[in-house]
Amino acid sequence: MRRFCHVPLCRRVAAASHGGHPHQPPLPPPEWIEPYTDLSDPSPYAASSASSSPTPSPWLARVVSLVLRSPPATLAADLRAFCATFLLRLSPAFVAAALRSPHLLPNPLPSLHFYRSLPSAVAADLLSHPHHLVSCYVSLLRSFAHSSSSSSREAAPDADAAAAHARQLVAELRAHGDTALRHLTPSSSASLIRSLAALGLAEELLWAWKAMRLAGVEPSRLIYNCLLDGLVNAGLLDTAVNVFDAMSTEDQVRPDVVSYNILIKGYCRAGRAHDAMARLSEMQEQAKLTPDKVTYLTLMQCHYSEGTFPVCIGLFQEMEERGMGNDIPQHAYVLVIGALCKDGKPFEGMAVFERMLKRGCAANAAIYTALIDSMGKFGREKEAMAFFERMKDSGLKLDSVTYGVIVNCLCRFGKLDEAVACFRSCQEKGIAVNAIFYTSLIDGFGKAGMVDQSKELFEEMIAKGFVPDSYCYNVLIDGLAKSGRMDDACALYKRMEDDGCDQTVYTYTILIDGLFKEHKNEEALKFWDAMIDKGITPTAAAFRTLASGLCLSGKFSRACRILDELAPMGVIPETAHEDMINVLCKAGRFKQACKLADGIVQKGREIPGRVRTMMINALRKAGNTDLAVKLVHSKIGIGYERSGSIKRRVKFQTLFQ
DNA sequence: TTAGGGTTAG
Secondary structure, three states: OOOEOOOOHHHHHHHHHOOOOOOOOOOOOOEEEOOEOOOOOOOOOOOOOOOOOOOEOHHHHHHHHHHHHOOHHHHHHHHHHHHHHHOEEEOHHHHHHHHHOOOOOOOHHHHHHHHHOOOHHHHHHHHOOHHHHHHHHHHHHHHHHHHHHOOOOOOOOOHHHHHHHHHHHHHHHHHOHHHHHOOOOHHHHHHHHHHHHHHOOHHHHHHHHHHHHHOOOOOOHHHHHHHHHHHHHOOOHHHHHHHHHHHHOOHHHOOOHHHHHHHHHHHHHOOOHHHHHHHHHHHHHOOOOOOOHHHHHHHHHHHHHHOOHHHHHHHHHHHHHOOOHHHOOHHHHHHHHHHHHHOOOHHHHHHHHHHHHHOOOOOOHHHHHHHHHHHHHOOOHHHHHHHHHHHHHOOOOOOHHHHHHHHHHHHHOOOHHHHHHHHHHHHHHOOOOOHHHHHHHHHHHHHOOOHHHHHHHHHHHHHOOOOOOHHHHHHHHHHHHHOOOHHHHHHHHHHHHHOOOOOOHHHHHHHHHHHHHOOOHHHHHHHHHHHHHOOOOOOHHHHHHHHHHHHHOOOHHHHHHHHHHHHHHOOOOOOHHHHHHHHHHHOOOHHHHHHHHHHHHHOOOOOHHHHHHHHHHHHHHOOOHHHHHHHHOOOOOOOEEEEOOEEEEOOHHHHHO
16 A cells, blocks of 8 residues: 655655664655645645645655756766655656646756656656656657747757657657557647647657547647647648648538638748638638738738738738737738838838837837838938938847948948948947948949949958858949959959859849940850850840840840740740830830831730830830830731731831831 | 748849
8 A cells, every 4th residue: 555645844854854863763664755735635724625726745846946956967866865865755646747847847858857867666656657657758748849949048959959859758658559648638639749749740740649549539629720730830731731621521620710820821831822822712701710910920921021022011901901900910010011111112111110100019120120221222311311310219229230221221322431431330339240231332332433442342351251142242243344344353253153152143144234335245145155054044134134235236136036045945034025125126226126026926925915015115215206106006016907818917017118 | 729020233
């Protein structure tokens, strides 16, 4: 028969302090200690309600504190000594309760050491009490999951180490077999699945799901959602969709807003923004659920990262229209203002900013920085600097990103002395400058034609240990090219290669532009070919540069040939045809532009109506209103003429007849 | 239980 330890803590502590006395009578055998004081507490003043949680034994706190205090190397010995001193034996329920304690939860490694350091007798007792054994493992896994999800603590293992420990624990738990796992309860299965989901252990997660079903636990919607989240976080989107579909067939666990939010997150992470948006409609129209701030924030973040700013902005407007105004999280403002700024609408961004303040939501450095940057790009020097002053007044901390934007703005406004002064003062103030600061300055001096200063800054940057990236090389190459120093520019192109920095479509565009301006057409074409050979996809701007250079030097058909070569490679810059027509019109070569337009239509590369609109716009842009008007009032491009019995489309070249 | 910043080039 087990004997439980009911001796009050104070008396046992007093007894222990006299241990070792030569005349002390022989000690009684150790007594089991249980985690909670007996329900038949003799004190009439103890919490009496049957539903209240049991009073923890004072030993619980002492053991937990010992676990947290002892170094791993001595924990086993310290535990033995502790039990010997107080004549205690830890019961399986006690061990399980200690591991469940809120003090051990944030400390997975001490918890694990505790479990590993249990005296062999205690470990053996646990084996014969599978309910407590399972509870120990569930608590340990919860602790590792907690440490990997909460912000990094010094004592906590990193995410990989936590996952490795967790994998080992699951392996041990599995080794105990199905008999032990039958003791999984609804709450312990929920905890297990949540932990494994948070740790991103997909295989273990699916095993736990099966173990739970084996134990006869009916999954709740919460458990389903945890499983969904774990699958999505592990990148198993297809499996998650299957689970989601399975939920949809059961009334009890029909997907709720959280289920939809998790699935939407999955699509967003897989780069399937379109499917994510389809689920947004589905949840409203079929499931009759109302999207919440998490739904909107997930989708806004997705579209912001993908650069589909108008959709991001539209989602925000939907939030406002739904009257969620007072519950819009700050991060939604960061995203919508950022999107408006990047979409070239800084003043609309400003309006949202004021609305945000009115609603009582505070601004942060990201919002100010995005607005300042956008005002600068829009050439609104006064507004940008006034907003910077406002940011300073707001008391927000100015960090290197904000200063990076300020230096960039000053460079853009041609205030190079002020830009350098700001940059140097950052260095003095201990604000970490980086390659971006240098890139802005190099660009600023290059654009001002002071390319020697650019080169000096470039060398200073390297001397300070910053590695120039392609952005940085490109602005310097651009500066050199704009100053007509093509030899230096080409030398830097070589240096990029030697330094292991990849040339980009920008690098080639800058060089091609510079070489055409120097009338070195063949060299420019060589760079174009080198770019194609490297597998770099030309952008619309790159092709425009090439076409412009060729057309202006009278090599109109060469440009057309290159455009035709791009087609079989599957690369046709979207606006290539438009760009070519524009370039030719701008150069006054309207007849050639019309010939090209006919060729494009004949080859079925464009819709005739669209080409016609392009021509009209290009003529207007080039200042040739007469021809534009003539084209508007003609059937050219879209109409047909009879030539005998055959109907023929009216050609663009008839404009000149 | 679900979401979470801003800066550099033709």
